[in-house]
Every structure is written in structure tokens, then in C-alpha cells.
Amino acid sequence: xxxxxxxxxxxxxxxxxxxxxxxxxxxxxxxxxxxxxxxxxxxxxxxxxxxxxxxxxxxxxxxxxxxxxxxxxxxxxxxxxxxxxxxxxxxxxxxxxxxxxxxxxxxxxxxx
Amino acid sequence: xxxxxxxxxxxxxxxxxxxxxxxxxxxxxxxxxxxxxxxxxxxxxxxxxxxxxxxxxxxxxxxxxxxxxxxxxxxxxxxxxxxxxxxxxxxxxxxxxxxxxxxxxxxxxxxxx
Numbered sequence: 275x276x277x278x279x280x281x282x283x284x285x286x287x288x289x290x291x292x293x294x295x296x297x298x299x300x301x302x303x304x305x306x307x308x309x310x311x312x313x314x315x316x317x318x319x320x321x322x323x324x325x326x327x328x329x330x331x332x333x334x335x336x337x338x339x340x341x342x343x344x345x346x347x348x349x350x351x352x353x354x355x356x357x358x359x360x361x362x363x364x365x366x367x368x369x370x371x372x373x374x375x376x377x378x379x380x381x382x383x384x385x386x
Numbered sequence: 387x388x389x390x391x392x393x394x395x396x397x398x399x400x401x402x403x404x405x406x407x408x409x410x411x412x413x414x415x416x417x418x419x420x421x422x423x424x425x426x427x428x429x430x431x432x433x434x435x436x437x438x439x440x441x442x443x444x445x446x447x448x449x450x451x452x453x454x455x456x457x458x459x460x461x462x463x464x465x466x467x468x469x470x471x472x473x474x475x476x477x478x479x480x481x482x483x484x485x486x487x488x489x490x491x492x493x494x495x496x497x498x499x
Contacts, residue, residue, distance in 0.1 A: 306486035317390075317477050317490030318429070325486075363429065367486050372417045373442060374488055376429040 276301040278366050280377025288385055293351040295380045297364035300345065304366040307340060307347050308374070312361045321362075322349070354384045390491035392478050398497045404466040407494045410459055411480030419488060420453055420463050421477040429477075435461065436483060468498045 277300040287293050299307075305326035310318035324331045324338045324347065331338050335354075340347040351358055364377040391410040399405050411418050419434040433443040438455045446453070450469070455461040465472055475495050479488040 308487060310490075315492075317479075317493050320487055320489070323487065372419075372436065372481055372483060372486070372488075373431065373434060374419070374486075375431070378428045 276304060276366055276368065276373075276375040278364060278375050278377040280364050280380060282380060283378060284381045284383070286383045286385060287354050289354060289356060291354055293354050293358070293382055293384075295349045295362055295364065295382075296346060297348070297366075297377050298344075298346040299366040299375075301366070301368060302342075302345065303368045306367045307338070308365050308367075309336075309338060309349050310363040310365065310376075312363065312379075314360075318363055351382075354382075356384050356386055358382060359384045390478055390480050390489055392476075392491035392494050394494060395492060396495045396497075398499065399468055401469055401498055402467045403498075404464065405468045405472075405496060405498075407463040407476050407478075407496070409461045409463070409478030409491060411461070411478070412489055413459070415480035415482050415489075416458065417481045417483055417488075418455060418461050419479040419481075420461070421479065421490075423475045423477060423493070432463070432476075465496075468496075470498045473497050 280297045308323035311321045312318040335352050337350045362380045365374045367374050393408045420432040422430045432445045433453045435455045453463045475493045477493045479490045481488040
């Protein structure tokens with residue numbers, strides 16, 4: 275089955291700096307890669323996603339990149355703010371079926 | 387839409403008792419997922435349904451766990467008998483087939499003492 279690895283497991287950045295989280299996946303059939311943000315006491319919330327026919331996608335301060343050949347994708351947060359502090363999960367899903375496989379999560383702390 | 391609704395939000399029960407977690411997916415979504423989240427194991431998929439039919443239950447830990455989806459707007463996850471190691475946050479999520487995006491509920495924090 276699919277295996278998603280996520281790094282780093284924790285990330286501490288100064289407010290205003292950038293944060294980058296990287297994920298790799300194993301199944302070349304995976305074609306949809308969402309990113310979720312989980313705040314304390316809440317369920318994961320979808321913040322951005324990318325499909326396999328696109329190499330990069332941006333939404334304000336967040337961007338995702340996808341390298342299908344290398345089977346890795348990344349989340350970039352620019353100009354980080356304290357409210358960006360949360361746990362972030364990457365995930366991958368195959369074209370057939372809906373089984374989302376999650377990475378292990380990255381705890382991001384933005385220091386004021 | 388109110389989103390995915392889970393109940394209860396918190397459950398504390400004694401070892402050996404039966405526990406039932408409930409989920410109402412987003413109207414119109416035809417896929418439903420049950421996840422378990424712990425510090426040690428992260429987010430684990432327990433089971434998912436498409437059109438009310440269980441598709442993959444390979445993540446269900448053991449026979450003590452069972453899940454049902456009697457109709458498109460309701461699902462339950464039952465643990466009988468419960469054990470302390472079942473303590474975790476259980477999430478329900480729903481999506482539309484082929485779209486990929488899954489929307490999560492707020493979760494049920496289960497504590498088995």
C-alpha cells in the first residue's frame with residue numbers, strides 16, 4: 275500500500291521567516307496530495323492541495339510543490355505568523371478509491 | 387452546511403464497557419472515513435465506506451471494533467469491550483468520490499479507565 279513519510283516532525287521558526295515541510299510517497303499511482311492543518315482540540319482542516327498534473331500551486335502565503343518523478347511534495351509557508359502554529363499533515367490518495375494516507379505530521383511553532 | 391458532526395465530543399468510560407461513537411457526514415458526500423489519532427501512531431485509517439458499503443476495514447485493530455453505516459447520513463463506530471489502550475481521539479471524515487478532499491469532524495476524545 276501507499277506509504278507517506280513527512281519531515282521534519284517538529285519545526286520552530288521566528289515570526290516572519292519561512293517554513294518548509296517535505297513529504298515523500300511510495301505509490302506512483304497517487305495523484306492527489308492535500309495538506310491539512312490541525313489546531314489544538316480540532317480536527318484536521320484542508321488548507322491547500324495539488325493534483326498530479328500540476329507542479330506548483332499557491333494561495334496567499336502558502337504554496338505547494340510536487341515532483342512526480344522523485345515522488346515528493348512540499349508545503350511552503352512564507353512570512354509566518356503566530357497563528358500558523360499548528361500540526362500540519364501531508365497526505366496522498368490514489369486515482370482509484372478514496373483512501374487517504376497521511377504522513378506523520380509536523381508540529382510547527384512560530385515564535386513571536 | 388454544518389460540516390461533519392461527531393458525538394459525543396468527549397467520552398470517559400470504564401474498561402470493559404461498550405462505547406459507541408457517532409458521525410453525521412456532510413450532506414451529499416458518499417464516502418465516510420473513521421480515523422484514530424494517538425501521539426504514538428499519528429492518524430490511522432480504521433475503515434472507510436463508499437455509498438454506505440464498507441470498502442476497506444484493514445485498519446480496524448481487532449474484533450472488538452465494528453463500524454456501520456445504515457444510511458447516507460449516519461455512521462457508528464463501536465468498541466466492545468473497551469480497553470485502556472483504545473484511549474485516543476477518533477475522527478470521522480467525509481468526501482465525494484473522485485474529488486479527494488476529505489472534511490473532518492471535531493473528533494471524539496475517548497478515555498478508557
